[in-house]
Amino acid sequence: MYKYIIRRVLVFIPMLFALTVIVFGLALLAPGDALTGQSLADPNVDPEVYEQQREALGLNDPIPVQYFRWISAAVQGDFGNSMVFNGRSVAELIEARFANTLYLGLFSLAITIIVAIPIGIYSARHPYSLLDYGATGFGFFGLSIPNFFFGLMAIYFLSIKLGWFPAQGTMSTPGLTGWEAFFNRLHHMFLPGITLGLAGTATYMRYMRSEVLDVLGSDYIRTARAKGMSERNVLYKHTLRNALIPIITLMGFEIGVLLSGAVITEQVFQYPGLGTLFLSSVTNRDYPVVMAIAMILGVLILIGNLLADIFYSIVDPRIRYD
């Protein structure tokens, strides 16, 4: 099993390298640069000045040179300076927002797991019951409603009309500490969290239902019953472990889905995370920031898949040996 994990980690390295090439290449292929971005493209400025700036920033250097300059700095954690925010360092810009996005992602992942898995199991145990039909209806609703629209509805009803939850931001007063700060954050995260987690919850609920149903009908469950195992043991020992195998694989992808979904959700809730920064950087053609965020998201997705593979091998013995 350790062999498998080591091998899997080794594969991670070339993938990481490929990721840097793709991120750099895409940024290069995108039209324009920070000097033609919305905020700076002033028609009254002499194009000659822009050209001098480009030369100074190294934007006219050969592509491999630019790539190696970027990558050698990036491996040391230096993603350069933002070209828009008065030259503040990219690392500094991201640092302030990364935690917010991470909290939001974890929060909605937690909601997804806590809600989807028990409901999925219940639905499978009582197929075609009232609650199963209800869950199916919720599943269709959750999958078909666009994220941003649900977010807006949530703001309108739960925040503006009922006033239960704040509509934006991460904290009401910046100076809070300890548990007070924690619950205040949670309160602020609730609406964006459920918005972000809605589609995932619906998906996992359906997956869990069909997986558990599938496993409950399998031969080894019949064997377990024929051995006289209690219904509890059959469900929580024999069924669950098998039903969770495909769910774990999906969870690896879910990290990527959550982070990309966060881009839109954060925008709707004006939540100061990576997503909002990413969008504004794209419109400003602030490529150092865009590349850094794309790199971070890419690495997180790779890590998500790596973790999924490792968990997978722990849960399913058939994976460990090949």
Add this chain to the structure above:
Amino acid sequence: MKKHAVLDVAQLKTYFYLNNGQVAKAVDGVSLSISPGETVAIVGESGSGKSITALSIMKLINKPGRIVNGEIALNGKEMQALSEKQMTGIRGNDIAMIFQEPMTALNPVFTIGNQITEILRKHKKMNKKDAQAKAIHLLKTVGIPRAEEIIHEYPHQLSGGMRQRVMIAMAISCDPKLLIADEPTTALDVTIQAQILDLMLEMKEKFHMALLLITHDLGVVSEYADRVLVMYGGQIVEQAKTKELLRHTKHPYTQGLMQSLPKLDEDVDRLGTIKGMVPPAYNFPAGCRFSSRCPFVMDKCKVSNPELTEIDTDHFVRCHLYENAGDES
């Protein structure tokens, strides 16, 4: 006088209530009795209700199926009134079962040891260490080499024959009085089949179990069973001691089965077949259920379903051809 039967099933009816309102009478009035140490075989095609009979005895019928009628007594003790919880104390403990597909019958994510010890811990209340030792002993009993290592391995690391041996080890672990084997060798290589059947017989002798063997293989029956029940359309159509049944085959269906067997001492170009297919359990023909395929069908057969009648000592047949057999002799 007959000894107390290990298993007594009377008028068992297991119906499946399908979505479209149809009722599939998978098992329709089956009665059988197994004496201690006896091997009884149930023979029939796919869809004849033999597996459902076995699962009904274990009370393992899932929705939309339901046991609608019948009495099942284990060692004279009625089981119908038992709760699901009481049943879990009987399954695996008093009655054990082996299934057709060893490849899928073991849980892929738990070790062999785990799957054997859990049954010992449940029924015999053994601690982990004792159960482990007993599991190794059981694996050795069923002829598995390197038992000490095998208990730490997973089902996918074993061959089909080995897995079926593990299933047998699990089945005999709590000294059951009755072992039900539902086509235990169908999915195995021919060479392994005989090994597994011999092993089952050996275990049967060693642990004084009764054996209910479900199969569609008359060859297996002739070699291993004391008594045979032939099932068709959810009902028993012929029942006799093995020798008697093979020598004096009465029911046209059983005759059809016999003719479809290759024989070593006869040279035939073509094996016999039974024309048509088993009718679905929700749409049996009126009258005799075999009437749609029977070569000797009479007008009477299409209207009334014959009763199971004793035409000779311990030889029962459900067929209009033999209804007056008693008078003739």
